[in-house]
Amino acid sequence: MKPRKRRITGGVDTHKDTHHAAVILMNGRRLADAEFPATAAGHADLLEWMRSFGRLHAVGVEGTGSYGAGLARHLRSAEVRIVEVNRPDRRQRRAKGKSDPLDAYAAADAVLSGRAMAVPKAGDGIVESIRALHLARNGAIKARTACSNEMKALVVTAPAELREQLPARSATKLAQVCARLRPLADLADPAQGVKAALRTLARRYNALTAEIADSDAQLAVLVKQARPDLLAIRGVGVETAAQLLATCGDNPDRLQSEAAFASLCGVSPVPASSGKTRRYRLNRGGDRQANRALYMIAITRMGHDADTRTYVQRRTADGLSKKEIIRCLKRYIAREIYKVLTTRNTRDQDLTLAA
Secondary structure (H helix, E strand, C coil): CCCCCCEEEEEEEECCCEEEEEEEECCCCEEEEEEEECCHHHHHHHHHHHHCCCEEEEEEEECCCCCCHHHHHHHHHCCCCEEEECCCCHHHHHHHCCCHHHHHHHHHHHHHHCCCCECCCCCCCHHHHHHHHHHHHHHHHHHHHHHHHHHHHHHHHCCHHHHCCCCCCCHHHHHHHHCCCCCCCCCCCHHHHHHHHHHHHHHHHHHHHHHHHHHHHHHHHHHHHHCHHHHCCCCCCHHHHHHHHHHHCCCHHHCCCHHHHHHHCCCCCEECCECCECCEECCCCCCHHHHHHHHHHHHHHHHHCHHHHHHHHHHHHCCCCHHHHHHHHHHHHHHHHHHHHCCCCHHHHHHHHHC
8 A cells, every 4th residue: 555545653752852753554564753843843743754754643642741742732623633641551662662763653552552542732722821820820829838837947947035035826917027127237146037037927827918919910811711600509619710721621522421530530339349338438539630620619519509409408308418518519519610620611603613
């Protein structure tokens, strides 16, 4: 068969600086492999090289959310079907070894055999901007928490005369007081050294607080622009909505069912039955940040929603524990949110009708 007419499948093992690609026939026969730089020109050369062997059926790419993100965007723009491939299992690596060509061929084999079927996130729309800003916000939150802990630890071990001026209080008030401290020039004195350290930490805390406020304002604008209907769900705020959008990506239609979305968020029930016992346990897999977002929505509803409180009372009377009730609530919330995420945005519909 002429090379231009035969169908082929590609596989790519991605790295920071280079990508290793491989091509196989639809019958599994290996054709060739090559290495390309992880640049825009390298992505174009990789696709041209693959197409030189025949009609490209699909390409399996490892790490579409990290090192392979740029390549995935390039292939998508060229209308190439992309399949997200996990790394080969440890048993296969022990038996066949580990190298870039072997991993590239394994990625192509996974697509051809059907072991890999996941559609990667698009990463080329407004949700990608939300993901980036949400990531920066989470980093600022962690840094501010660490800063608060350091301030409180310094107050505990500070000299008595200074500690008495800084009684136990909230981190925000403590930062306000510490930011006004005026240490003397002689920092060899422990009291003055602690004052200087507390003032530095307080200024850092206040700067991070301002940074978090800016991120919240930016996320609020983007989330309302992307999915205003998501914020209308009870218990869903800007931060939880941003996390759920980032989990689904710009193409939530890649999730084939609400059960798939629940599994992605780690809220699908896992059987834990034995003998006469019939029960389900918490799912410890999936995206744990999305799971945390659903947990926060469930806790908010348990505290402020009358229907949810009634449900909790009824399931408690049935003998369910609090953890099991929260698991059920998260599963219900995931079903509700999936319907919203997979419904076309009304704003996009209005723009289409106007055009």
